[in-house]
Amino acid sequence: MRLLIVEDEPGIARFLKEGLEEECYAVDVAADGRSGLDLAMTNEYDLILLDWMIPGLSGIEVCRQLRKAGSTVPLIFLTARDTLEDVVFGLGTGANDYIRKPFEFEEVLARIRVQLRGSSQDGESISAGPVTINPSTHQAFCNGVEMTLTPKEFGLLEYLVRNKDRPCSRSRIIEHVWDLQFYSDTSVIDVYINFLRRKLEATGGGNLIQTMRGIGYIVRESGKGAG
Secondary structure, three states, X not given: OEEEEEOOOHXXXXXXXXXXXXXXXXXXEEOOHHHHHHHHHHOOOOEEEEEOOOOOOOHHHHHHHHHHOOOOOOEEEEEOOOOHHHHHHHHHOOOOEEEEOOOOHXXXXXXXXXXXXXXXXXXXXXXXXXXXXXXXXXXXXXXXXXXOOXXXXXXXXXXXXXXXXXXXXXXXXXXXXXXXXXXXXXXXXXXXXXXXXHHXXXXXXXXOEEEEOOOEEEEOOOOOOOO
16 A cells, blocks of 8 residues: 655654554655645555645645545645644545644554545455455455465555456556565566465465456456466
8 A cells, every 4th residue: 555644844754654664555755745746646645644734835735636636545634733623624625534743653553544444345354256354453364264474465465455356557566565766676576476376375365366468467356367
């Protein structure tokens, strides 16, 4: 899952980025409203953490422009403004949630998971064929057997399952599961796909991830088709 943090305080931005990357999210950071809006308008994010009081464009204006452009990406305000009027005003501009500063990382992580869960039609768990994934507990099961996955394997499988029956190009996968700053060679995806296929095969789900030549990969709900 790919997140955008728009925060002008370097310490807070670094703290959030490092913590979220440890939780297997790919994270981009912008230090002002204008660059944050540009990133949000040109890239596909699963969620945005947005400071209210930032240079350039305010967080409120960034939120307004995104919603005006038709973006439905979940957006959480991070701000020291904590009156009831501020909360109501912020949510009224189109934000999905509101976190007051100072905050604990565990609260931010929990709020992010709620929003990502809410954007999934499948609720707490997501599934495709014999595979069921619980994003909150980082558990994956195939035919009822829990799979032992590395953080990147789990992130890759979660992304493919969330997008079941839709082709996932290598460029989209690298954007959402890996950090583009460090991984520009998409061949790393093929290596991890092979790892996943072996673990799926060991639990009876070896045909779940199928190759779409010249495009990327797809997980089909039925698990049937060319591999």
